Amino acid sequence: MKDISRNDLLTKIQEVEFACLDLNLYLDTHPKDQKALMDFNMLAEEACRLRKIYEMKYGPLTNFGFSLAKYPFNWINDPWPWEYQ
Structure with missing residues (x-):
């Protein structure tokens, strides 16, 4: 995974998070589907x-305590995760 580009890594994160969201919605109506x-x-x-x-x-990737920060605080550094292309 160390050879993957920043953009490809963000895309992969989005794909996996979308699949999680989709399964979450399915599980809302099928809570006993163990698979x-x-x-x-x-x-x-x-x-x-x-x-x-x-x-x-x-x-x-996120702020307000959802992600740990390094010193110096780098949340303000460009580009922001959603701005990177």
Whole structure:
């Protein structure tokens, strides 16, 4: 995963988070679907892993205590995660 570009890593994070959201909506109406729950948990762990890789390389993806910050505080550094192309 260390050879992946910043943009490709952000895209992968978005894909995995979208799959989590989709499964979350499905589980809202099918709470006893054990396979879907297992898939959701696997993807949630993958999303955490990918966000951790991104944040270690490029800085926080979110603010207000959802991501740890390094010294000096780098949340204000450009580009912001949603501005990177």
